[in-house]
Amino acid sequence: MTSTSRVRPLQADDRARWDELWAGYLQFYQQTLPQSTTDLTWRRLMEGRELWGFAGLDDGGRMVGFVHYHFHLSTWSPVGYCYLEDLFVDPQGRGRHVGRSLIEAVYKAADERGSTRVYWHTENTNARAQILYNQIGHLTPFLQFRRRS
Numbered sequence: 001m002t003s004t005s006r007v008r009p010l011q012a013d014d015r016a017r018w019d020e021l022w023a024g025y026l027q028f029y030q031q032t033l034p035q036s037t038t039d040l041t042w043r044r045l046m047e048g049r050e051l052w053g054f055a056g057l058d059d060g061g062r063m064v065g066f067v068h069y070h071f072h073l074s075t076w077s078p079v080g081y082c083y084l085e086d087l088f089v090d091p092q093g094r095g096r097h098v099g100r101s102l103i104e105a106v107y108k109a110a111d112e113r114g115s116t117r118v119y120w121h122t123e124n125t126n127a128r129a130q131i132l133y134n135q136i137g138h139l140t141p142f143l144q145f146r147r148r149s
Contacts, residue, residue, distance in 0.1 A: 006056070006057040006061075006101075007054050007055065007056055007057070007101050007102055007104075007105040008054065008055055008057065009048075009052070009053070009054055009055070010045055010046070010053040010054060010055050010066065011055070012046055014055055014063055015042060017062070017063045018042070018055075018063070018066060019038070021063070021064075021065065021066055021088055021090060022038060022041075022066075022088075024088060024090065024091075025086060025088035028088070029123070041068075045068065050070055051068060051069075051070045051085075052068070052069055052070065052109065053066055053067060053068045053069070054066065054067050054102055054105045054106070056089065056093070056098040056099075056101055056102045058093060058096075058098075064089060064090045064092070064093030064098055065087075065088055065089035065090060065093055065098045065099065065102055066086070066087075066088055066102070067084060067086065067087045067088075067102040067103065067105065067106055068084075068085050068086040068087075069082055069083060069084045069085060069106045069109065069110075069118075070082070070083055070085065071083075071110075071113060071115060074116075074117075077115075077116040077117065079113070079114045079115055079116055080115055080116070081115055081116065081117040081118070081119065082106065082109070082110035082113070082115040082117065082118045082119075083118075083119060083120065084103065084106050084118060084119065084120035085120070087099060087102060087103065087120065087129075089102075094128070099129070099132050100132060100135075100136060103132075103136055103137075104136070106118060118137075119140075120133075120137075121144060
């Protein structure tokens with residue numbers, strides 16, 4: 001894949017490959033989800049009302065990555081923000097600009113909607129991804145806190 005990696009919206013017939021990549025993504029972050037949550041996520045992606053996604057394709061047209069994103073209101077912006085929630089590229093497809101192309105597709109979708117910010121999170125140990133993120137974004141000083149269970 002070159003720097004002009006092919007990216008397109010996720011399609012219904014991507015489900016089997018998306019499931020494989022989704023499993024790899026969850027494994028990378030050492031997470032498990034009920035099948036019902038995975039099925040709901042896929043339905044939302046296909047509805048395209050609350051959650052959207054793109055597929056990154058290799059030169060042969062095989063899906064090697066995905067990105068999911070959604071928009072939300074903000075008290076600091078009249079239009080709101082875009083949250084890039086999930087990004088994953090198959091380890092065999094890394095280093096070929098797939099991740100960059102997927103993020104740039106989200107940037108374009110956010111621009112088309114007039115969103116004033118695109119942001120995302122990653123684990124502080126995800127050093128390889130941070131190399132890319134530092135090239136196309138900037139690290140903010142904010143920390144994330146969550147409700148205690």
